[in-house]
Amino acid sequence: MKPIKMEQLKKLLIIGFVWPEPNSSAAGGRMMQLISNFRENGFAITFASAAQDSDFMVDLSESGVEKKPIELNNSSFDDFVLKLNPDVVLFDRFMIEEQFGWRVAENCPKALRLLDTEDLHCLRTARQKAFKENRIFELHDLLSEEVAKREIASILRCDLSYIISQFEMKVLKEVFKIDSDLVQYLPFLVEEMSEKDLLKLPSFEDRKNFVFIGNFLHEPNWNTIQYVKEAIWPCIKKDFPEAVLEVYGAYPSQKVLQLHQPKNGFFIMGRAEDANEVVKKSRVVLAPIRFGAGLKGKLLEAMQCGTPSVTSTIGSEGMHANLPWNGFIEDNPQEFAKKAISLYQDENLWMQSQKNGIAIVNECYLKDKYSEKLINRVNALLNDAESHRLHNFMGSLLQHHTLKSTKYMAKWIEAKNKN
Numbered sequence: 001m002k003p004i005k006m007e008q009l010k011k012l013l014i015i016g017f018v019w020p021e022p023n024s025s026a027a028g029g030r031m032m033q034l035i036s037n038f039r040e041n042g043f044a045i046t047f048a049s050a051a052q053d054s055d056f057m058v059d060l061s062e063s064g065v066e067k068k069p070i071e072l073n074n075s076s077f078d079d080f081v082l083k084l085n086p087d088v089v090l091f092d093r094f095m096i097e098e099q100f101g102w103r104v105a106e107n108c109p110k111a112l113r114l115l116d117t118e119d120l121h122c123l124r125t126a127r128q129k130a131f132k133e134n135r136i137f138e139l140h141d142l143l144s145e146e147v148a149k150r151e152i153a154s155i156l157r158c159d160l161s162y163i164i165s166q167f168e169m170k171v172l173k174e175v176f177k178i179d180s181d182l183v184q185y186l187p188f189l190v191e192e193m194s195e196k197d198l199l200k201l202p203s204f205e206d207r208k209n210f211v212f213i214g215n216f217l218h219e220p221n222w223n224t225i226q227y228v229k230e231a232i233w234p235c236i237k238k239d240f241p242e243a244v245l246e247v248y249g250a251y252p253s254q255k256v257l258q259l260h261q262p263k264n265g266f267f268i269m270g271r272a273e274d275a276n277e278v279v280k281k282s283r284v285v286l287a288p289i290r291f292g293a294g295l296k297g298k299l300l301e302a303m304q305c306g307t308p309s310v311t312s313t314i315g316s317e318g319m320h321a322n323l324p325w326n327g328f329i330e331d332n333p334q335e336f337a338k339k340a341i342s343l344y345q346d347e348n349l350w351m352q353s354q355k356n357g358i359a360i361v362n363e364c365y366l367k368d369k370y371s372e373k374l375i376n377r378v379n380a381l382l383n384d385a386e387s388h389r390l391h392n393f394m395g396s397l398l399q400h401h402t403l404k405s406t407k408y409m410a411k412w413i414e415a416k417n418k419n
Contacts, residue, residue, distance in 0.1 A: 009044040010382075013086035013111075015070075015100050016049040017093045019057035023275055024250035025215040026188075026297020027118050028058070030164070031092060033189045033367075034116065035063055041375045046084060050099075056250065056271075072099055073417065081107050087382060088112040094121065094154035101157055105399055112381050115154060115161040119294025120168045122148035127291035127314075128219060137291075139175050152176050155183070156395040159381055159388060162186040162374075164294045165318035182392065184377055188300055189367040193358045201306040202280055204347045210236075210340065211282035211307075213248040213275055213298050216256050220292040221249060227288055227333075229259050233266060235337030240344070245286065248272040276305060284327070284344050285309035288336055295319055300365060302326070303357030308350055310340045321364050326357030 014035070022028040038045060047060050048068040060067045070077050081089075081104060089104050089111050091097035097115055104111060125147045130137035142148045155161045155172070161183050163169050169185050172178040212228065214221035225247055236243050244265040249256070252270055260268040272278040279285065285302040289312050299319060302309045308327035316329045328339040343350055381388055389396060 011086040012043040012088045014090045018051040090114040094151045097154045113158045115158040124293035131291045167318040207283040210245040216249045231333040279305040287311040289315040308353035324356045
C-alpha cells in the first residue's frame with residue numbers, strides 16, 4: 001500500500017474522557033481499535049483530553065496519533081479546534097459531547113460529529129438502580145432516568161453514534177424511537193481465529209486456577225467480585241476444596257484488597273501487567289455480572305485466549321448471536337458453581353467450549369466484517385452532511401438550545417475561574 005500524502009489525509013479529532021489505557025479496561029482497547037481503523041483508512045488523528053496523565057496510558061505517538069491536553073470550560077479549546085479545523089470529531093462518551101459538542105458546532109460547523117457511546121450509560125445506571133432497590137429492571141425504567149435524557153439528547157445532536165451491542169440498538173429503536181440513520185452497530189473489532197491458533201495456546205493440562213479480571217473503577221466489576229466471594233466461592237470450595245481464584249484488576253480500592261484470603265484460595269492479585277498472559281494461563285474465567293451494559297471485553301478476551309468462561313445472562317447479553325457459549329450462562333449461584341467446577345475438571349467439555357469461543361469470535365467480532373462499513377458510512381456522511389442534518393430536526397433543535405444554555409454556563413464558569 002502506497003503511503004498517503006499528508007495533504008490527502010482527512011483530519012480526525014478524538015476528544016476522550018480519559019487517555020486510553022488498553023491494558024486497564026475494555027473501553028481503552030475499544031478506543032485503540034477505532035484509532036487503528038481510522039489510521040488505516042487515511043485519517044490524521046489528534047487525541048485531546050482534559051484528563052490527567054496516568055502511569056498506564058498508552059503512548060499515542062507509537063500509533064501515529066498527536067496528543068493534545070485541553071481544559072474544561074476554557075475558550076482556549078475554541079482557538080485550538082478552529083486552528084485544527086478537523087473534518088471529523090469523535091466524542092468518547094456522551095459527557096464529552098455535552099462539554100465540547102457545542103464548541104465544535106460553533107467553531108467548526110461543517111465537521112462531522114460522531115459519538116462513541118462505549119455502552120449505554122443510562123442502561124447501566126437504570127439496571128444498577130433496580131438492583132440496589134432489589135427489584136427486576138424493566139425497559140420502561142429508562143424513560144424516567146435523568147442520564148437517559150442526557151445521553152439520548154447527545155445521540156440526537158450527533159451525526160452518527162456507534163453502538164457496541166445489538167441489544168442496545170434494539171433499546172434505542174424500540175424504547176427511544178431513534179432513527180436508524182443516526183446509529184451504527186459497531187462491536188469490538190478483532191482478527192479472525194482458527195483452531196490452529198488454539199495449538200499455540202497453553203493446553204488444558206498446562207493451565208490452572210479460576211480467574212476474574214476487570215477494572216475496579218467500574219462499579220459492576222466490584223459488585224461481581226463481592227458476589228463471587230459471598231455467594232459463589234463458598235459453593236465451589238465446598239465441592240472442590242483445592243480450588244483457587246485469582247482476581248486481577250486495575251485500580252483496586254482498599255475494600256477490594258480486603259477480600260484477599262489466601263487460606264480460602266481467594267487471591268486479590270491487583271493490576272495484571274499483561275491481561276492476555278494472565279487469562280491464557282488460567283483454566284476458567286468466572287464473570288457472574290449482575291448489572292451493566294454494552295459488551296464485556298473480559299469475555300471476548302477469554303475467547304481469544306482459549307479460556308472458557310461461566311457468566312450470567314447480563315454478562316453474555318448481545319455477545320454471541322445465540323451461538324453456543326464458550327462455557328456456561330447461569331444466573332443461579334449454586335448452579336453457577338457446579339458448572340464452573342465441571343468446566344474446570346472435564347477436559348472434553350473444556351475443549352468444546354474453547355471451540356465455541358472461536359466460532360463466536362469469527363461470527364460476531366471480525367474486524368474485516370465491520371471496518372469497511374465504518375469508513376464507508378463516515379465518507380458518505382462527509383459527502384452529504386447537510387442533507388443528513390436536514391432530516392434530523394430534533395437533533396438541530398437540541399443543538400440550538402444546548403448550544404445556548406451550555407455555552408453561557410461554560411462562559412460563566414470560565415469567568416468565575418479567572419476571579
